Every structure is written in structure tokens, then in C-alpha cells.
Amino acid sequence: MLWPGRLLLLLHVQPCSSSSSRWGFLFNFLLLLCLISVTRSSSAEELLLRSLRSSSPRERQEEEGQSSLTKPRQQTDKRSAANWETVRTITGDFVNITWPVKRAATVDGQIVLGGLMMVHEREEKSTCGRIMRQGGIQAMEVMLYTIDQVNQHFNMTDLLPGIQLGAYVLDDCDKDTYGLEMAVDFIKGSISTLDGEYKCPDGSTPVVPYKVIPGVVGAASSVTSIQVANLLRLFKIPQISFFSTSSELSNKDRFEYFSRTVPSDANQTRAMVDLVKLLNWTYISIVYEESAYGIQAFATLQMLLEESKICIAMREKLPKDSGKAGERHYDELVDRLKLKPQAKGVIVYGSDQEVAELMRSIRRRNATGMFTWIGSDGWSARTAVSENNELQVEGTLSFQPLSHPVADFETYFRSLTVANNQRNPWFVEYWEDMFQCKYFNSTLTPYNVKWEEECTGEETYDKSGPFALEMEGQLQFVSDAVLAFVHALRLMHRDKCAGLPGLCEEMNPNDGAELLRYLRKVKFVGLTGDEFEFDHLGDGPARYNVVHFKKTSIMPPRWEWLIQVNVGQYNKSGLMLDWSQIRFNDRETGYSDRVPESECARPCGAGQAKSIMPDEKCCWTCMNCTQYQYLASEFECLDCPLGFLPHANKTGCYEIPATFLSADSYWAIGVITFACLGGCSTVLVVAVFIKNSETNVVKAAGRELSYVLLAGIFLCYAMTGVLLLKPCDIVCGVQMFGIGFCFALCYASLLTKTNRIARIFQAAKHTAQRPNFISPKSQLVICAGLVLVQMLIMILYMAYSPPISQFYYPSREENVLVCRSHLDASYMIAFTYPILLLIICTVYAVVTRKIPEAFNESQHIGFTMYTTCIIWLAFVPIFFSTATNIPLRITTLCASISLSGTVSLICIFAPKMYIILLRPERNVRQSLMAPKYLTNKTNTTSMNSQNSESSSHSNMPLKPATASRPELVVSLNNKPPSAVVMLKAETAEKEPSLKHMGSFSNVSHATVASDAISNDLSFSHDSLPSIDGESLDDVQL
Structure with missing residues (x-):
């Protein structure tokens, strides 16, 4: 194009004399630099040549002609060949x-x-x-x-x-x-x-x-x-x-002197997005004009739609000049839109000419009714778009800045x-185009040459039809x-x-x-x-009308843009629509007020997550969350944490109410009943022992250790109640400590008893001196020391691994509150030392199994140990095999502890309770010390007769009455006579005191022992009367 060169010629001022031509030349050169930056024309060299050629005022006047300001309706006939x-x-x-x-x-x-x-x-x-x-x-x-x-x-x-x-x-x-x-x-x-400051030589101002x-x-x-x-x-x-509504024009750094009475497209795009949301569309396409108007609007639309989580199916550009792309281009654009039939909603941001061509392509490609349009003000309510495209445009909702006539x-x-x-120099052309006629001798145009009828000037507008006047709404x-x-x-x-x-x-x-x-x-x-x-950016107020194109008459069919009808408005308060005025033309639902659905996939139901399809982030399939999952986001199901279950609608998880083995559960009723009976029995035994503490049976049983043993048995029963308490850190600590402590009391006392008996009879084989530490106080100290070891073990372990309560989940639907020791078998730490005491006590029971019958408590202890071992051998596999069933594990533990206490209670104390309560006549020394008769080769007499004749039988050993038992012989042979006489005398002197202490029966052990010793004889197991446990504390050999 060569117009910029001509443009430069027109820019020169007309000075009063040719002397100013040098200033005009300089100014033309400076102006050239400005125009290069704002025009897209021929090269700078061409512009410069034209400027230089037109430096003369006369040349400029010849090329320019008279100004159209001075002769407004004079036409310029000089045109380049390109305009022919x-x-x-x-x-x-x-x-x-x-x-x-x-x-x-x-x-x-x-x-x-x-x-x-x-x-x-x-x-x-x-x-x-x-x-x-x-x-x-x-x-x-x-x-x-x-x-x-x-x-x-x-x-x-x-x-x-x-x-x-x-x-x-x-x-x-x-x-x-x-x-x-x-x-x-x-x-x-x-x-x-x-x-303006230049003066002509005569002093006048230049023209x-x-x-x-x-x-x-x-x-x-x-x-x-x-x-x-x-x-x-x-x-x-x-x-x-x-x-002009492009948001680019709001940039006052670039367009400082630009203002407008219409609002910026930034407001229009927000209104469009609000309309899309109001229609509940989630998947739409955008067709925008390839210009500053369309590109800026598309960028804003894309950002706002993304913020609103509305997906864009297709992004298509319309060429600014429809002639640059023919029908094929538009047909291909429509075919691409048809590839996404789910995106029925389409935002079209463009001018009327391009959108009109798009609607014609919709008709050609048989896509009528497939899309519902949301239009911008660039083509809203324009006849050029809707004319002959009524069915294609029908149902359109578009925006126009709010205006009134x-x-x-x-x-x-x-x-x-x-x-x-x-x-108005163009009114003739308008009249010819409006009424399809031609004025005589009017300027020829590519359009009025088509009209043969001559205009009269008397033509009038019709109310309808091709000659109807349609007013612009803005x-x-x-x-x-x-x-x-x-x-x-x-x-x-x-x-x-x-x-x-x-x-x-x-x-x-x-x-x-x-x-x-x-x-x-x-x-x-x-x-x-x-x-x-104006607002602070020089834009008009953000007020819009919603314009709707719909059929207003069926017979004959007639469509129109509803401009004056208040279909809806948008302002700073938001978007408002009158749904009663809106109709859509959808291929599936027909012509109705039902809003077409524009979504790639239907919303997923409760408890369903979206699985995004490859290369299509806006389309998905719905996947059900599993039984124990919740919907963490619209795209992801996550497992509820252990101890939680999902809500029915899968929106979140709720905590499963914690359960624990309480005393009212069916698992616990049996063990609680058994423990209560055992505890009551223990209390009864203690009460009987206290009441009969001075009787021979109680004394013979060893009162101090018996009370310790009874305390341990009672704690065994009490542990059932502790094990059934609601778990907490303190309760778990009491359970951990108490289980080992109660067994330590039981087995420490029994071990002390058996050890005492074993030491007395073991020492009797070798010496006549009394063994050390067999007094009641000594026994209590020994027992306490054994128990203290257990206490130290538990204190150290609990310091290393503090007992705590925690939740245990046998299954996804269970939440059990338990002590950690029930899960990791740390109770075995508490049992380790008592089991060691149990084993040692069992060994002693085996060693002392053949002592005289008068010491049959050792046999009872042995039976207790054997039975307890069987109980715990059965308990251990049951305990470890019930790792997933905590109630059963706790119940088994309670039963085993109670059974252990019951065995000790029955085996140790039942015979004594029988004598005390049912056979009180036997609760005397004579009954407890059932006499045995000594026999020899020639004669067997009573104990008293043999005592008088002991000197004649000094060399004759006494044989046990029951030959089947092995002899436990205390040999006094080879003792000097003086020693024997002295022992006898000492024994005779202590007899009254021993009898007072309840250590001997009327048939004096000392007499028998002294006679045997004085005759240098041996006495066997059966030669001794039944000596009770407490008597051994005071026996001096």
C-alpha cells in the first residue's frame, strides 16, 4: 500500500511563505519516524521518498486537493488502480x-x-x-x-x-x-x-x-x-x-488517552462464566475471534473457567476477516466441534460477520440443534447473524452492555x-441498500449496480419484512x-x-x-x-442485558432478538435471569425450556471417585470406593484409618466406638463368677485360720507363710477383676505388675516351705545340729527376698517399656481398647521369675517326696506344683494361639490365674480345713503324732517298756515297722558315752519347755530320741512320730 506516502503529504502545514519550507521538511522527517511505529505500510524508504518529493507547498497542494473540512461533500476522484x-x-x-x-x-x-x-x-x-x-x-x-x-x-x-x-x-x-x-x-x-509561534515576515499568524x-x-x-x-x-x-470492549484497552500505560462508554470485556467474560455456572454446564467449547478483542477475552475466559472448575472441550479461532478463510475452513471448524458432542454449550466471542459465516456452516454440516450458543456483544442482536440462520441461532443467550433507546x-x-x-454523504447509499433501488446518477458501488428500480425518495419503512426498520440496541x-x-x-x-x-x-x-x-x-x-x-480505568459501568433469540410466532414462523424484554441482567450484584422467557432448541429435547446438558460425564454418585480419561482431564468414569474407603477428593478414594469406618455417603470417616472386655460381657461372666467364689473361699480360709490360730493344725501349717500364701492366692483371684477393668496406662501397669507379683507370693512361700523341710531332713543325715534360718522370722525374710526379686524385675522392665493402653483392630470393623502387653506377650516377662520359682519348688517337692508321713504337707506342695505345671503348659499354647482374639486371650489368662490359685488353695488348705471344721477331734497332738511301734528281732513292746530296757539292747538297731520304705537313719554310733549322756540330759531338761511350745506330743520325741542315742542306736523314718512343720522349728538335734 502506498497511502502512507500520500498521508505524509497531507500532514504539511501551509506556511505564509516558502521560507518556511525548510521547517516543513524537517518536520516531515520527524513525523515519518512517528508513523513508522504506528502503521503497517510500505517501507521507510518509500515513505521518505514521497515526503522528500512533496517538500514544496505547491506540490503538496496539487496532490492533496482541497481539504474535506472546507468542502465536506466534495469527492476526491484521484484513486489508485488498486481501488478499481x-x-x-x-x-x-x-x-x-x-x-x-x-x-x-x-x-x-x-x-x-x-x-x-x-x-x-x-x-x-x-x-x-x-x-x-x-x-x-x-x-x-x-x-x-x-x-x-x-x-x-x-x-x-x-x-x-x-x-x-x-x-x-x-x-x-x-x-x-x-x-x-x-x-x-x-x-x-x-x-x-x-x-504556532512562527510569525510571517509581515507579523501575521500563519494560515x-x-x-x-x-x-x-x-x-x-x-x-x-x-x-x-x-x-x-x-x-x-x-x-x-x-x-470497543477489549480488556487490553484498559491498560493505561499503553492507552492513556483512551476511554469508552461501554464496560470492558473483563466484565463480560465474568458474566459469561456466571451464566455457564447458572446453566450447570461443566464442559464447554470456546470459539473466539483471532483479534485483540477475541484473544484477550479468551485468555480471561480460560482463567475464570479454570477457577470455576469448568472444562474447555475445544478451543477454536475465527479469522478476523472472513474472506481469509472460505467455507471449507468454517466447515472443518464445525466438524471439530462435533467431535465433542457432549460439549453442547459453546461460547462464541467474535464479530457479526465471522459468526454469521459460522452459523451458515452449522447449517451446511447438519449441526443444527447440537449446540447452544452464549454470545458476546460483538454479534449479539445482530441481524447479519440471525438472518437466514434462525434455526441455527435459536436459543442463543448473549450479552449486551445495558442500554436504553x-x-x-x-x-x-x-x-x-x-x-x-x-x-450524511452515505445516506444515499444506505437508502439504496435499504429499499433495493438506485438513485439516478448516484455513485456506483459493487452493491447498487444490482438494483434496476429507481429510487423515488418517497419509500417508507414497513413494520415487517425486508423493508422493516430495525434499530441498533446500543x-x-x-x-x-x-x-x-x-x-x-x-x-x-x-x-x-x-x-x-x-x-x-x-x-x-x-x-x-x-x-x-x-x-x-x-x-x-x-x-x-x-x-x-467513567470508572478509574476510563471504562463504562459494568452493566449488561441478557439478550435472547427465540421463536416468537409459530404460524407464520418468526424469530427475534428479545432486547426490550427483560430476559436477564448482570451488574455488580451478579447475574439474574427470567427463566420464563427462555427457550432452547436442542436436538435431543426439542424446543423447550429445559436447559441442555453440557457435560463430558455425569457427576459421580455418593461414594464414587472420578477416574480421568487419558488425554482428557475433563472426562471421567466413576469408580466406586471400596467398603472401607472414603472419598478424599473428587478424584481419589482413600482407606479410612484403622479404627475408622466411612460414612454412608463416603464423605469422611467416623471413629468406631472402642470396646473392651468388661465384667458384663459373656466372655467374662464365667471367670468373674469363678474368681468371686475363689476369693470368698480364700477369705473364709483366712478367717478360719485367724479364729483357730492357736490350734495345732494352724500352728503345724506354719502360720506366717500360710498367710503369705493365702494373700498370693487372693491376689490371683483379684487379678481377674483388674484384667477386666477398662484399659488405661495405670490399669495396664497394675495388670503387668500384679500378675507376676501374685504368683511370686504364692511360689515364694511354697518354695520357702519345701526348702525348709528339705534342709531339716537333709541336715539330719549329717549332724545333730539345728539348720540355720528355719525360724518363722527367717522364713518370712527369705520369702520377702524372693518376692523382692520379682518386684525389681518388673520395675526395671516397666521403666524400659512403660505399659500403655492402645487400640487393637482384629478386623476393619472392630476397635478394641487393650493393654499393649496383651498383644506383644510381654506378660511372659512377668511370668518368667514365678515360673522359675515354680520349677525349683517342684524339684524340692520331688526331693522331699519320701520324708515321713507326718510331713505330708511336702507331698501336698508337690501335688500343687505338678498340677500348676500342667495348667501353665496348657495355658501357654492357648495364649499364643489366641493372638487375634483378645477377649478369649484375656479370659484364658484370668482362668489360668484363678485355677492356679484354686489348686494351691485346695491342695494346701483343704485338708487342714477338713480337720478344723469337720474333724476337730483330730486337731490335737496325739492325733497329729500317730505313734509307731518299734520292733526288733526278739520282741516288740511299747515305747515306755523299751525305754527301761534300753541298756540291754544298746547294740541292737531298731527296724522300721514298714520295711518297704527306705530308712532315714541318724547314726549315733561311735559316739562317746559322755556325749550321749549329755544330749539326753539336755533333752530331758528342755522337755517341759518344748511341750509348752506344742512341739512334742505326750509321747515324747525326746525320750525316744534319747533312748536311741543312749543305746547308740539308729532311728528310722517310721520310728519318729508324725512331727508337724512348726515343731521342726524348735527341734534341737
Whole structure:
């Protein structure tokens, strides 16, 4: 394109003499550098050549022609060959026409606002397309109408006293490059003021052929506004757009002088996401325009959808110029959308021309009813989209910035004709396109050559049909843009001109930076009755209408955009919809108010997790959580911790109530009953012993050790109750210590008894001296020492491994509170030492099994040990085999402990209780010491007769009455006679005292022993009367 070179020629000022040409040349060179950064045109060398060639004022004037500001309706005939088009007329003839023709709509005034409108549509084969009826012609007319209202109907004293507002409106054909070329006209006046201090030789001010444009209304599209804003920013010219919504334009570091009366797309995208959530859509596609308008919106949409956990199925781009991609491109796009049929909801962010082509492709690819559209303001309520695509567009919900009709504008517009609207150079073209006719001798266009019928100027709008007038719904923003400048100028005039009518020197020309500051402060009520003010970014208030396209008549079928009907609104309070007004056209459900489902997979039910499909994070299959799992997240099931079970809905886990073996459980009833009976029996034995403590049986049993043994037996029964208490650290410690302690008491006392008996009879074989440590006190000390060893062992072990309570989980549905010692068999530590005592005691029982019958308690102890060993041999395998059944393990332990105590109680104390309670006549010395008669080879007499004749039988040994028993002989042979006599005398002297102590029966052991010793005889096991255990404590041999 060569237009930038021509553009440079138009930028030169017209000085008063040729002497200023050197300044013009210098300025042209500097301006070239600026334009290179904001245009996409030919090379810098070409621009420079054109600039240098046009350095002469005369050459510039010849190429430029007269300014369109001075002759607004004069057409420029000089056009490059690139603007020639060959078209076929309705008669079939081919003609060449010049297209487009640069025109401008002007209104004279002291302050002239620039306007950049998309009067024509975008066309792929030429610079401009057909006339744009709504967003083009109507938008331009509402700007002119608002200026008229300011100039004619407003109170001139209050608004702009003594100041006439003018306009200079150009067409950008909805193309950014062409719009930028047109916008150069707006900066010419600002460039002229750069030489404002230059004076002509005669002292006069140079003549400036261009009006200063203090501000520009436009452009419509975001793409064009971005390009124009870059240019106007260089010259500090404020710009207010009425349709540009791209969020990129909110960046005030780049677009400092840009403002707009519409809200930013950032607000629109939030409204769209809220609508998607309100429709319960979780899987959608996005089709967006490949421009700053669409790309910025898509980036914001993607972020907001991700935050809302809404998945994007397809991301498709629409080319900005529909001509760059033919039907094949759009058909392929639709085919890709059809690959994701679950994504019925589609957000379309684009302009009307591209979306119209998309809807035609939907019809061609037989995809009608497959998708429900959410539209942006770029194509919302546009006839170009819905015309001939009614079934494809049906059900669309789109957004438009909240607007209302400009007061009386529709009446004004309907009154316009070609005859009374000469200031609009495109109105003839609009009239021809609207009524499909052609004015005589009008400029040929690629479109009006089709009409053969001649326009009369008397055509009228119909209420319906092809000649029906359809008003643009967002004209309010054009009017508000004009009024924003007016109110900013009013504030500036009030401050600069002290309220005096007319323009003062300070406002001519206007300071753009200062005007911008006033612009951001304006607050007014527009022609629609709505209040307006800019936000901190220079954007309009975030208010949107929800526009719905639906069938309003069945016979004949008729569709329309519901603009005036309040389908819904979006503002800072959120999104609100009137569902009664909304209908959808879905292929599955038909035409109904049922919202189509747009989801890749249905939501999983309670207790189900999403299993994401490969390469498709938004689609999943539902997997059931197992019996003991809960839904940790929507994608994962996790096992509940041990001791917990999942809730019925699998949202979490609850703790299983802890159980423990208590006294009221069926496991414990038996052992508790048995322990209670045993405990009562023990208490009864203790009571009987205390009551009969001075009787021979009690004395013979060894009272002190018997009480120790009874205490140990009672503790055995008591441990059942301790083992059935609710476990806690203290209870577990008592259990651990008590089990070993009770057995240590029992077996220490029994071991002391058997050891005492064994030592007495073992010593009797070798010496007549009494063994050491056989007194009751000594026995208690020995017993206490043995028990102390157990206590030390347990204290050390419990310090090393403190007993604690813990939860045990035999199965996933059980939570048992137990002591740790029940699980790790640490009770065996407590049993180790008592078992050692048991083994030693058993050994002693075996060793002393053949002592005289009078010492049969040793035999009872032996029987106790044998039975206890059998019990514990049976208990150990049962204990270890019940590791998973803690109640059974505890019950077995209680039973074994109680049985051990019972064996000791029965075997040791039952015979004594029998004599004390049932055979009291035997509880005397004579009965306990059943006499045995001695025999020899010649004669056997009573004990007393043999005593008198002992001297004659001194050399004759006494034989046991029962020959089957082995002899336990205390040999006194080879003793000197003096020793024998002395022992006899000592024994005779101690007899009264011994008898008093209960150690001997009436048949004196001492007499028998002394007779035997004096005769140098031996006495056997059977020769001794039955000597009880306590008697042995005082026997002196």
C-alpha cells in the first residue's frame, strides 16, 4: 500500500511563505519516524521518498486537493488502480467502478469533535463492503443527533454558553488499517499548531487550513481502536469509543488517552462464566475471534473457567476477516466441534460477520440443534447473524452492555430522507441498500449496480419484512460518548473562561492532557435517562442485558432478538435471569425450556471417585470406593484409618466406638463368677485360720507363710477383676505388675516351705545340729527376698517399656481398647521369675517326696506344683494361639490365674480345713503324732517298756515297722558315752519347755530320741512320730 506516502503529504502545514519550507521538511522527517511505529505500510524508504518529493507547498497542494473540512461533500476522484473494481450489473454488463470513495460527514462548529464509524462492513476483496445499517449509519446519525440536541435544545447558558459544537465523521469500514489511515485527518490540526509561534515576515499568524480536533468519538471495533489510540496518544488527543470492549484497552500505560462508554470485556467474560455456572454446564467449547478483542477475552475466559472448575472441550479461532478463510475452513471448524458432542454449550466471542459465516456452516454440516450458543456483544442482536440462520441461532443467550433507546431518536431517524439529510454523504447509499433501488446518477458501488428500480425518495419503512426498520440496541453509548466530551468541555470552559460565553484564548486550541483530566471527572444523565460516569480505568459501568433469540410466532414462523424484554441482567450484584422467557432448541429435547446438558460425564454418585480419561482431564468414569474407603477428593478414594469406618455417603470417616472386655460381657461372666467364689473361699480360709490360730493344725501349717500364701492366692483371684477393668496406662501397669507379683507370693512361700523341710531332713543325715534360718522370722525374710526379686524385675522392665493402653483392630470393623502387653506377650516377662520359682519348688517337692508321713504337707506342695505345671503348659499354647482374639486371650489368662490359685488353695488348705471344721477331734497332738511301734528281732513292746530296757539292747538297731520304705537313719554310733549322756540330759531338761511350745506330743520325741542315742542306736523314718512343720522349728538335734 502506498497511502502512507500520500498521508505524509497531507500532514504539511501551509506556511505564509516558502521560507518556511525548510521547517516543513524537517518536520516531515520527524513525523515519518512517528508513523513508522504506528502503521503497517510500505517501507521507510518509500515513505521518505514521497515526503522528500512533496517538500514544496505547491506540490503538496496539487496532490492533496482541497481539504474535506472546507468542502465536506466534495469527492476526491484521484484513486489508485488498486481501488478499481469490475462488477456485473443487473443487465449482465461489466463495469469498472472506483471503490471506496473517501467521504466525511461534517457539522460546522467552534469546537469540532472527530468521529470514526464503521459505516461499511468489512469486505475480503476490497477495502470496504456493503453499507452497515445498524452499527454504522444509525451510530453515526445518533452522534449527529446528540450534537444537534446540545446545540439546539440544551440550555446554552448551563452547558456550552456561546459555543457551537461541530463534527467531522469518517468511515473506517471496520478495518484497522483503513481506519488508521482515516484517523490521520484528526491529527492534522494538532500538527499545524506545532508552528504556532512562527510569525510571517509581515507579523501575521500563519494560515492553518485544518481545524483542531480536541477529541475523537470511535472507533467501533477494538482492533481499530487499538491502532487509532496509538496514533492519537502521540498527539495527546482524547478518544472515547462506544463499542470497543477489549480488556487490553484498559491498560493505561499503553492507552492513556483512551476511554469508552461501554464496560470492558473483563466484565463480560465474568458474566459469561456466571451464566455457564447458572446453566450447570461443566464442559464447554470456546470459539473466539483471532483479534485483540477475541484473544484477550479468551485468555480471561480460560482463567475464570479454570477457577470455576469448568472444562474447555475445544478451543477454536475465527479469522478476523472472513474472506481469509472460505467455507471449507468454517466447515472443518464445525466438524471439530462435533467431535465433542457432549460439549453442547459453546461460547462464541467474535464479530457479526465471522459468526454469521459460522452459523451458515452449522447449517451446511447438519449441526443444527447440537449446540447452544452464549454470545458476546460483538454479534449479539445482530441481524447479519440471525438472518437466514434462525434455526441455527435459536436459543442463543448473549450479552449486551445495558442500554436504553435514545429519547426520540427512532422518530428522528424515520424522518430522515435523502433530501433532508445532505450532511450524511452515505445516506444515499444506505437508502439504496435499504429499499433495493438506485438513485439516478448516484455513485456506483459493487452493491447498487444490482438494483434496476429507481429510487423515488418517497419509500417508507414497513413494520415487517425486508423493508422493516430495525434499530441498533446500543446507540446509547454513542450518545454518551458525545455527552462526555460536552460535559468535560463545560467543566474546562467554566474553569478557563470564568463562565463567560464563547471560547476564550485558553481553550483555543484545547489542551488534550487537561481535557482528559476533565473527562475522567464527568458525571451526567444522558439522553436515555441513565446516569453515566467513567470508572478509574476510563471504562463504562459494568452493566449488561441478557439478550435472547427465540421463536416468537409459530404460524407464520418468526424469530427475534428479545432486547426490550427483560430476559436477564448482570451488574455488580451478579447475574439474574427470567427463566420464563427462555427457550432452547436442542436436538435431543426439542424446543423447550429445559436447559441442555453440557457435560463430558455425569457427576459421580455418593461414594464414587472420578477416574480421568487419558488425554482428557475433563472426562471421567466413576469408580466406586471400596467398603472401607472414603472419598478424599473428587478424584481419589482413600482407606479410612484403622479404627475408622466411612460414612454412608463416603464423605469422611467416623471413629468406631472402642470396646473392651468388661465384667458384663459373656466372655467374662464365667471367670468373674469363678474368681468371686475363689476369693470368698480364700477369705473364709483366712478367717478360719485367724479364729483357730492357736490350734495345732494352724500352728503345724506354719502360720506366717500360710498367710503369705493365702494373700498370693487372693491376689490371683483379684487379678481377674483388674484384667477386666477398662484399659488405661495405670490399669495396664497394675495388670503387668500384679500378675507376676501374685504368683511370686504364692511360689515364694511354697518354695520357702519345701526348702525348709528339705534342709531339716537333709541336715539330719549329717549332724545333730539345728539348720540355720528355719525360724518363722527367717522364713518370712527369705520369702520377702524372693518376692523382692520379682518386684525389681518388673520395675526395671516397666521403666524400659512403660505399659500403655492402645487400640487393637482384629478386623476393619472392630476397635478394641487393650493393654499393649496383651498383644506383644510381654506378660511372659512377668511370668518368667514365678515360673522359675515354680520349677525349683517342684524339684524340692520331688526331693522331699519320701520324708515321713507326718510331713505330708511336702507331698501336698508337690501335688500343687505338678498340677500348676500342667495348667501353665496348657495355658501357654492357648495364649499364643489366641493372638487375634483378645477377649478369649484375656479370659484364658484370668482362668489360668484363678485355677492356679484354686489348686494351691485346695491342695494346701483343704485338708487342714477338713480337720478344723469337720474333724476337730483330730486337731490335737496325739492325733497329729500317730505313734509307731518299734520292733526288733526278739520282741516288740511299747515305747515306755523299751525305754527301761534300753541298756540291754544298746547294740541292737531298731527296724522300721514298714520295711518297704527306705530308712532315714541318724547314726549315733561311735559316739562317746559322755556325749550321749549329755544330749539326753539336755533333752530331758528342755522337755517341759518344748511341750509348752506344742512341739512334742505326750509321747515324747525326746525320750525316744534319747533312748536311741543312749543305746547308740539308729532311728528310722517310721520310728519318729508324725512331727508337724512348726515343731521342726524348735527341734534341737
